[in-house]
Amino acid sequence: MKGRILLYCAVCFCMSPLANAEDQILPSVVALDMAAIKNEGITVTFAKSGKVSRILPVISRVMPDTTRLVYIHSAGSGKVLDVLVQPGTSVHKGQALLRYQDHSLHGARLQAIQMRAALTAAIASRNDAAAAVLRAKQLVGQTLSLAELRRRQDILAQADATMRARQADVDTLGHRFNEEFNSSSEQSSRKQQDEVSTLISPVDGMVQTLDTSVAADLTPTTNVASVADLSDVWIVSDITPEQAARLQPGGLQTTETNDGAITSRIDTVDGMANPQTGLVRVISRVSNPTGVLVPGMVLDASLTERDSVTGMVVPSDAIQKIDVHNVVFVQVDKTHYRPVMVNIALDDGKHAVVSSGLKEGEAVVSHGSFALKSIIGLAGMDAD
Template identity: 60%
Template sequence: MRLAPACRAMFLMLAPLTAWAQDGPPALPPVVHMDEKAAVNEGLAITVAKPGHLVASLPVMTRVMPDAVRVVHIHPAGTGKVVQVLVQPGQVVRRGDGLLRYQDHSLHVARLQAIQLRAALSAAIAARDDAASACARGRLLAGQTVSVAELRRRQDALAQAQATVRARQADVDTLGHRFAEEFNSSSEHDGTDEISTLIAPFDGTVMTLDTSLAGDLTPAMDVASIADLSRVWLVSDLPPEQAVRVQPGGTQVTQTAQGSVTSQIETVDGVASPLTGLVRVISAVPDPARRLMPGTVLDATLQTHEDAGGIVVPAAAVQEINGQSVVFRRLDSATYAPVVVMVVLEEGGQAVVQGGLQGGEPIVGQGSFALRSIIGLAGMDAD
């Protein structure tokens, strides 16, 4: 087969090819010619090969999740029945805002118990005061109308009465602590008529609300959850063979509707999930503007610990010819020399190559396929 005159006019003239080897592919020609006008028509772009290194990255799907340490699950302190629901899932709340109110039966029982304990304390104090008065009179009359044995009995009675007062006071203090720390806390405060209100412990977003009007509540129930979404997790689930390629401290770049978000890989689970067989990789991202919606799935890349150094060229500059990777070095405005290289790593449209190139040499970046085509067509013509 021979090149048609039209093909020769477009690609001009190829330098004489080296003779075909009898037992292998043909050798590359020393140079390829293409005049400036043809180069412009074919979109050839000249760039400079530069020394450098690239770090490999891993494309993944990542999902947005609330930061687990910034999620609080709200439990009621007592048992009761919901009388008013004040929020909805997804609603932004401020610290102290009410979530729901409920008739707190435990609060009612505790208040009745408080009355009983205060009454018991008052009775113990009265008994102690009587014992103290009897003991004081006994000391004044000791050896006269009051025997020494009777004085000792009165002193023992006083000590016992004082111990009873301390015990009753401890009961009152314990219940008071319960009112202060259980029925009134960062997530709940009590009110009048045994109505308790569950409140937001910090500024955040209502993630879940698992009750309704007239619903029954118990302390074991997870009634609601509040999340601080000013910082979220980006979670990727990887097969173990990919997870070993990434490590904490690496960079994650996530594509969102507003642009790319760069974060740092914080944790790589040491074991795979028994349910999925995948390894969880977590990156944390500050998000004060609430741009990242929990549950969203996004495209991302994870930096690996694999890197390579050498000469960095555009990946489009590398062409496969006769099973070899070739880059075209520009000799002058119309002459290009094919240089065999070895591609060590390709990443982000760039490639690290080793071989016959030196840093600072001009090479064909975009459009090198046209030069490859000339070699292919000339080889066919040689047939």
């Protein structure tokens, strides 16, 4: 309180009222001693020419990146035995989602037994045919004719073709076991008599949907669940077509969260409005390595418009309102500050564009300008 009184007295002694065109009374200078400057944490920045874009405030929501959203289907048909997760469950790659009695797996294993038996028989027939050809070659011209040799060679060729066909059948079914019944999203039991398959998560992420239950029927066309990889997410805003016309991909987006602001770029601005809502969707992809952004969250955000305003740029906190006028404090020397009325062309909340009243390079108080405004107010009250 003592520091405040000393600061106020310093201002009073330096007041030299001036009248502008609107008869607004401002002191010619505000003087502070070094102790008061340190107390108020006054900092100075320099006005410089530049441009600031207009900002569109929006309400945004977090959505999964659809390019990282995986829909889980079963390879076979059967009945659900256990459901091991719920929507919203965080899962890691390879984690079990549900188990089901896989009737298709049972049928495929029986088919595999038959195909291997057929291949074994085909190999035996081919070996017999090859042995018959070998004997014919030894006896041709003696007890066997050349025509008999050729007949046996034809039989061998047919046996070779049959064996290759049976081998292809076995390989095809083996590929099905490896790629369908055992894949990035499913694992089948390795026990020959076991018909249980397990659907697993192919990614680290979160279960978004789960559309099944215990004892429910499954088919390969059933969309059992969806898992979202949330290492990247979409921040989606719905705006009017008129607002969308002022945006462009690549523009800056700032999203406010409990952990601070997230800066990203606008990836897409839909070319057409949603026929049901009449709104245009704007998407910004954001990295989410720690998982703090969860689908369904609603956040405040701001979108940078394509048009900008040029002038002298200063921090927004340098601007103070005194009566109906915008005022900045220009540093005269280390302890003296001159209030100057300015015209503001645009203020985006962080930076303000001054269209008149400031020159390039002038030193302007940013942090602490409110304290200087308050001192003028106190001095005016004292004068009254």
